[in-house]
Amino acid sequence: MTPPNSLILDLGPATRKDNTAKMETQIQRRLLQLNKEKLSSKIEYKAIRPTGSQRPRMYGLPKTHKKDVPLRPILSMTGLAQHEVTKWLSCLLQPVLQELSANCVSDSFTFVEEVRNFTFSPSSVFLCSFDISSLFTNVPLAETIQICADALYNNNVLPKPSCPRDIFVELMQLATSSVEFSFNNMYRQIDGVAMASPLGPALANIFVGHHEQKLFNVVNRLLAYFRYVDDTFTVFNNEDDCNAFISHLNSLHPSLRFTHEKESNHSLPFLDVLVERRDCEFSTSVYRKPTFIDWYLRSLEFLQPPQMENRVK
Numbered sequence: 136m137t138p139p140n141s142l143i144l145d146l147g148p149a150t151r152k153d154n155t156a157k158m159e160t161q162i163q164r165r166l167l168q169l170n171k172e173k174l175s176s177k178i179e180y181k182a183i184r185p186t187g188s189q190r191p192r193m194y195g196l197p198k199t200h201k202k203d204v205p206l207r208p209i210l211s212m213t214g215l216a217q218h219e220v221t222k223w224l225s226c227l228l229q230p231v232l233q234e235l236s237a238n239c240v241s242d243s244f245t246f247v248e249e250v251r252n253f254t255f256s257p258s259s260v261f262l263c264s265f266d267i268s269s270l271f272t273n274v275p276l277a278e279t280i281q282i283c284a285d286a287l288y289n290n291n292v293l294p295k296p297s298c299p300r301d302i303f304v305e306l307m308q309l310a311t312s313s314v315e316f317s318f319n320n321m322y323r324q325i326d327g328v329a330m331a332s333p334l335g336p337a338l339a340n341i342f343v344g345h346h347e348q349k350l351f352n353v354v355n356r357l358l359a360y361f362r363y364v365d366d367t368f369t370v371f372n373n374e375d376d377c378n379a380f381i382s383h384l385n386s387l388h389p390s391l392r393f394t395h396e397k398e399s400n401h402s403l404p405f406l407d408v409l410v411e412r413r414d415c416e417f418s419t420s421v422y423r424k425p426t427f428i429d430w431y432l433r434s435l436e437f438l439q440p441p442q443m444e445n446r447v448k
Contacts, residue, residue, distance in 0.1 A: 152321040159188040159216040189214030191316040210329035221333040235344025262398035267365035272327040368405040
């Protein structure tokens with residue numbers, strides 16, 4: 136059985152091909168060298184130096200609401216040799232992420248507040264949502280790392296990292312394209328990012344945000360555009376504008392494959408919100424997918440053994 140990602144190299148049985156200790160030593164030596172060459176501070180060196188690393192393991196969460204129940208790949212990277220490096224790099228990328236996330240909403244509550252403040256003329260708008268297929272596993276690492284480096288080192292507004300650009304790129308490559316993990320066998324990730332990686336959401340958002348900016352340079356600005364990672368809610372003047380926008384999306388980038396859903400009966404679901412057009416404003420309510428069966432796990436407190444009574448008088 137192989138992981139659900141074609142951009143992964145099979146190294147062989149985990150019992151013989153686990154290079155975690157070797158990778159930890161390699162990172163330690165490289166970071167020590169950078170510290171001696173004054174290319175990183177002592178604080179940074181101590182913060183990102185790995186110790187006691189363990190090989191990460193990949194597992195899949197079933198997408199029960201989709202046909203054939205595909206797996207969403209999750210990579211647990213807590214014990215990874217690159218884990219501290221990825222966390223440090225993720226902090227460096229926050230200014231880039233903020234700059235390229237102008238169209239993003241942080242959660243359903245923020246989205247509801249935004250759409251409720253949106254007003255329009257009666258029957259003059261058209262709703263459509265877009266979804267990026269398998270975004271995380273299709274993020275092109277080399278291109279995205281260059282996007283990050285250009286934003287940090289060629290932008291006079293954003294704060295520049297303390298390390299030189301070539302070192303930043305080297306560490307980014309080390310933290311993404313050299314990740315090895317087990318899934319029965321040992322594998323090396325050579326492109327794309329996995330969910331649960333500290334860098335995963337940041338790189339996915341930066342990659343999409345960068346191409347969003349390019350898109351809005353060639354298309355007319357939409358009435359409204361809200362994105363949550365790989366899901367987008369849009370408002371157009373009419374369906375013709377929507378169809379023209381779909382054509383632009385499909386030619387935006389080879390790694391970005393979009394599906395779309397148009398409004399039906401003046402309503403459209405987005406995340407867990409159902410948006411409806413009423414008169415000159417939107418109304419919102421909770422949306423449940425057709426596969427939702429209203430079953431919940433009992434709270435863990437009910438699974439705990441009862442407390443022994445204190446019978447000491």
